[in-house]
Amino acid sequence: MRVRLKCSIRGLAAVLVFSSVLHAQSAEQSGAAKALTQAPAVDLSGVWEANMPGIQWAEYSFVPNVPAMTPWGRERYLAAKPSYGPRAVDHSTDYVNPTTGKDVGCLPPGVPRIYIQPFLFEIVQTPGRVVELFEFDHHMRQIFTDGRQHPKDPDLTWMGDSIGWYEGDTLVVDTIGLNDKTWIDRGGLPHSDQLHVIERIRRPSSDALEINITIDDPKSYTKTWSGNRNFKLRPTWNIKEFICLDNADYNEEFINKSGAYSSPNPSKQHAKPAKPNK
Amino acid sequence: MKNKVLPLLSVGFGLLLVSGPLSAHHGKGAFDMENLTIVKGTVTKFEFINPHALIFIEVMGDKGNVEHWIAESSSNNHLSRGGYDKNSLKPGDQVIVTGHRAKNGAYGLELQCKECSVADSQNKVLLGYYF
Numbered sequence: 389m390r391v392r393l394k395c396s397i398r399g400l401a402a403v404l405v406f407s408s409v410l411h412a413q414s415a416e417q418s419g420a421a422k423a424l425t426q427a428p429a430v431d432l433s434g435v436w437e438a439n440m441p442g443i444q445w446a447e448y449s450f451v452p453n454v455p456a457m458t459p460w461g462r463e464r465y466l467a468a469k470p471s472y473g474p475r476a477v478d479h480s481t482d483y484v485n486p487t488t489g490k491d492v493g494c495l496p497p498g499v500p501r502i503y504i505q506p507f508l509f510e511i512v513q514t515p516g517r518v519v520e521l522f523e524f525d526h527h528m529r530q531i532f533t534d535g536r537q538h539p540k541d542p543d544l545t546w547m548g549d550s551i552g553w554y555e556g557d558t559l560v561v562d563t564i565g566l567n568d569k570t571w572i573d574r575g576g577l578p579h580s581d582q583l584h585v586i587e588r589i590r591r592p593s594s595d596a597l598e599i600n601i602t603i604d605d606p607k608s609y610t611k612t613w614s615g616n617r618n619f620k621l622r623p624t625w626n627i628k629e630f631i632c633l634d635n636a637d638y639n640e641e642f643i644n645k646s647g648a649y650s651s652p653n654p655s656k657q658h659a660k661p662a663k664p665n666k
Numbered sequence: 667m668k669n670k671v672l673p674l675l676s677v678g679f680g681l682l683l684v685s686g687p688l689s690a691h692h693g694k695g696a697f698d699m700e701n702l703t704i705v706k707g708t709v710t711k712f713e714f715i716n717p718h719a720l721i722f723i724e725v726m727g728d729k730g731n732v733e734h735w736i737a738e739s740s741s742n743n744h745l746s747r748g749g750y751d752k753n754s755l756k757p758g759d760q761v762i763v764t765g766h767r768a769k770n771g772a773y774g775l776e777l778q779c780k781e782c783s784v785a786d787s788q789n790k791v792l793l794g795y796y797f
Contacts, residue, residue, distance in 0.1 A: 471693035478695045478769075487696065506797065507743065523743065628743040634716050641713070642720055646736040647772030648696045 428513040428533070429554035432589060435510045435626065436597050436619035438503075448472035448504065448574040450601055450615030455577070461608030464578035473575025478649065485574065489643035494632035496527055496546035498570030499563050500585055500601050503617050505574075510627050511597075518552060518559065525632040531561050538564055544581050546570060561587040572603060580607035595621040696768055697776040703767040705735055705775070709759040709784075714742045714752035721755060721777075721784060721793070723763060737765055737775035737784070740797050748796025760787050 440446035448470070457465060471480035471487055480487045483495040484505070497505050507523035516534035531552040542549045542565030549565035563585040572579050584604040591597055602614040643649055707725035718738040725733040739745060742752075755761070765775035765782045777784070777795060784793040 471695070473693075476693045476695045480693065480695075485693065487693065507741075625747065628746070630716050630741070630743060638715070638717055638720070642718065642736055642738050642774070646738075646768065646774030648768035648770065648774030648776075650770065650772060 427515055428518070428559075430557050430559065430591065431513070432511045432518070432559060432591055432597065433513050434597075435508055435622045437508050437622050437625075438506060439596070439618045439620040445473075446504075446617075447506075449577065450500070450504070450573055450617060451613065455603070455613040456610040457578070458606075458608060458610060460580070461578050461605075464608070465576055468571065468576030468578065470571070470574060470576040473573075475576055482574070482576075483569070483571075487643060487649055489639050489649055492633065492635040492639065494525065494635065495569070496525070498546050499529070499548050499550070499566060500587070500603075501571055501573055502527060502529075502547075503599065503601070507630065508622065508625065508627055518561075521627055523627045523630050525630060531559075533559075538562070544568075548583075548585070557590050559587075559589040561585075561589065563587070578608050579603070579605050582607045595623075597621070694766070694776050694778065696770070697766040697774070698769050699766050699776070699779070701766070702764055702781060703775065704762060704764050706760075706762050707733075707735065709755050709761055710734075710757055712752070712755040712757070714745070714750075714754075716741045716743060719745055719793075721763070723761065725773075733773050735763070735773040735775060737763055737777050739777040739782070739793060739795065744797050745793070748794060750793055750796070754793045755784060759792065761785065761792065762787065762789065 438446070445452045454465075468475070469477050469479075469481045471482040471485040478487065481491065482493065484493050484497050484501075486493045496502070502522055502524070505522070505524040509523065510521040512519040512521065516532065518531040518533055520529040520531070522528065527547070529547050529550060531550040533552045533554070536551060538549050538551060544565055544567040546567060546569070548563040550561055550563040552559055552561040554560070564583070566579070566581065566583045566585070568579060568581045568583075570579070571577055582605055586602040586604065588600040589597065597619040599617045599619070600614060601617065602612055603609065604612045705723065705725050707723040709721060710724050711722040713720040718740060719742050721737040721739070723735045723737065725735050727733045762785045763775060763777070763783075764785070765777040766779065768774040776782070778797070780795060782795050783791045785791050
């Protein structure tokens with residue numbers, strides 16, 4: 389009898405806890421719904437340029453050292469042939485920055501790698517939505533701040549499904565639903581389709597933007613890890629045109645005709661002189 | 667008419683590279699980033715394009731032969747923010763080009779570095795580097 393009573397009490401407690409969670413969620417939804425008509429809590433808008441002076445590894449990654457990987461992650465990492473970083477190869481098959489002379493590299497870098505591609509990006513804020521416009525290949529992201537949740541079973545995409553909310557002076561961005569065709573960075577750090585990216589974006593001064601990026605992917609890494617990316621405001625600049633298919637002409641005119649990539653083994657041989665197009 | 671800059675300078679350049687800006691479209695593994703090469707010649711074509719501006723140069727070789735060099739700089743988007751444009755170079759310009767040569771000895775030059783430039787015969791920089 390005493391045992392049964394204990395079980396009942398536990399069951400009641402569980403129901404109460406569960407119902408409080410439900411209540412909290414509905415309260416959150418209700419509060420978030422107001423965001424539809426609220427102005428952004430912090431102004432992050434502007435054209436931003438990477439600002440990582442003197443940091444060599446910032447050219448290809450978010451962190452100086454390779455994070456600890458699972459066997460699955462390491463296998464993927466070793467299979468990558470990046471164009472940048474400590475494992476860079478001359479004839480890279482990087483899906484974005486290839487040097488094969490054949491691949492155009494027009495696939496999206498994905499999240500968070502898009503922040504490492506060395507071109508400007510612009511933040512546009514509206515009530516309920518933050519838009520990031522990237523100069524590189526004209527990619528864009530939508531971060532919904534209208535209180536919606538992620539889809540329960542999202543389609544996997546290159547840039548994922550992003551929702552956000554404001555915590556004081558910080559925009560928190562939560563992204564899931566990423567396919568596993570991209571790398572975390574330009575050095576070939578892998579990820580699975582279980583990747584969960586958390587960004588904390590703040591503006592420590594009027595002309596500076598800081599993004600803290602946390603990588604949560606238990607299939608690829610033994611623990612979560614994070615890095616920072618800094619940007620400076622370029623108030624007089626605009627995003628310019630950048631069309632990826634122009635890479636095909638560049639491949640033909642430089643990668644192939646310069647002869648610089650013609651031999652995998654550096655030697656004294658001289659390539660056949662290229663004839664400039666008339 | 668091409669000279670390799672003193673290897674002694676390469677240490678200093680290496681330090682500059684470490685503190686330099688981030689590079690653009692692809693890695694530079696195919697180029698000798700430890701040493702600078704200087705070539706003198708005539709611009710035959712200048713393409714101010716993405717993802718990299720291209721400079722085509724005719725260089726008189728040591729044996730009187732004509733060498734056709736191709737140099738790449740950063741994207742026209744970046745270069746334009748550094749004050750350069752499609753008219754910075756034109757066919758017929760006599761230039762001194764400083765860059766990193768292809769490791770395999772081909773006539774390819776990488777101009778994405780702070781010390782890299784295309785200058786006129788008076789050493790006035792016509793196309794510098796900007797990222």
